[in-house]
Amino acid sequence: MSVRIRGLRVELAGRAAVSDVDLDVPAGEVFGLVGPNGSGKTTLLRALYRAVRPVSGSADVAGAPVANTGRRALARLLGATTQEVVRAGGLAVREVVAQGRTAHLGLLSRPGPEDEDAVRRALRATELAGAADRDVSRLSGGELQRVVIARALAQRPQVLVLDEPTNHLDLRHRYAVLQLLGELARGGTTVLLTAHDLDLAVRFCDRLGVLDGGRLVAAGEPGEVLDERLLAEVFGIRARTERAGGRWRLEVDGPLDAQSSDHSCTG
Ligand SMILES: Nc1ncnc2c1ncn2[C@@H]1O[C@H](COP(=O)(O)OP(=O)(O)OP(=O)(O)O)[C@@H](O)[C@H]1O
Numbered sequence: 001m002s003v004r005i006r007g008l009r010v011e012l013a014g015r016a017a018v019s020d021v022d023l024d025v026p027a028g029e030v031f032g033l034v035g036p037n038g039s040g041k042t043t044l045l046r047a048l049y050r051a052v053r054p055v056s057g058s059a060d061v062a063g064a065p066v067a068n069t070g071r072r073a074l075a076r077l078l079g080a081t082t083q084e085v086v087r088a089g090g091l092a093v094r095e096v097v098a099q100g101r102t103a104h105l106g107l108l109s110r111p112g113p114e115d116e117d118a119v120r121r122a123l124r125a126t127e128l129a130g131a132a133d134r135d136v137s138r139l140s141g142g143e144l145q146r147v148v149i150a151r152a153l154a155q156r157p158q159v160l161v162l163d164e165p166t167n168h169l170d171l172r173h174r175y176a177v178l179q180l181l182g183e184l185a186r187g188g189t190t191v192l193l194t195a196h197d198l199d200l201a202v203r204f205c206d207r208l209g210v211l212d213g214g215r216l217v218a219a220g221e222p223g224e225v226l227d228e229r230l231l232a233e234v235f236g237i238r239a240r241t242e243r244a245g246g247r248w249r250l251e252v253d254g255p256l257d258a259q260s261s262d263h264s265c266t267g
Helices: 041-048 071-077 093-104 113-125 141-154 171-186 198-204 228-235
Strands: 003-012 015-025 030-034 056-061 078-081 159-162 190-194 207-212 215-220 237-244 247-255
Touching (some): 015 215, 030 041, 041 056, 041 078, 093 141, 228 237
Parallel strands (some): 030 190, 030 207, 078 159, 159 190
Antiparallel strands (some): 003 015, 003 056, 207 215, 237 247
């Protein structure tokens, strides 16, 4: 298994943000974590790249136990994009993307042809080649989001972890990024992402996991997992998935009204 999580529990400020999560994601899959605000999606991803320490349970990435793997070694296996905005003043797009190669360089060694090729391809894949010399502090939210994705691509990790990778992107770039992630997965990369846009998640993810109150309450093929009952109970919407043209899509009627739903703000 490329990502293997067992009994994971993470507490933040004394409260469980993630509880008893078991999850397996094989190589070559796009796996989407979905769930309402505050359900633990970001926290689960953060545990994978050691930004939070679980109180119990374990996570392995590409066969390496996260808890016992140094940051640098982990960065050679796992690339992550986060919701935290990187606007390091004065850095050019190309320099930020090149940071993705840091874990592959020896302590005193300079970037070689392979590093330059990885950066060039990442810039091209995210349609940033023409913006390579721009100052990142002057980019729009969507352009910056593509820079962060490009940096993770340049890392060429076995596992890509992306927190809301498309939330700032216009429709064309949303589809372009999700298509790109699908192609990377077909090439053997494991892609684990979070998404609020359920329609895009059911279209582009091979499997989905639903978090609710920190627990993984369902996992499997989009059409199997997101049935009408779960969509109502967890997301508070009247909706269903349909299969059309070989892909799942989501048909939403609207929100359940307050009386007929237990759904409440947990964020
Ligand atoms: N730094 C923090 N300190 C204390 N509690 C936190 C902190 N960050 C998150 N939490 C809490 O942990 C729980 C899970 O939060 P998390 O950000 O993982 O959810 P999420 O599913 O990613 O939410 P969203 O969809 O809103 O991004 C929430 O109850 C949240 O309020």
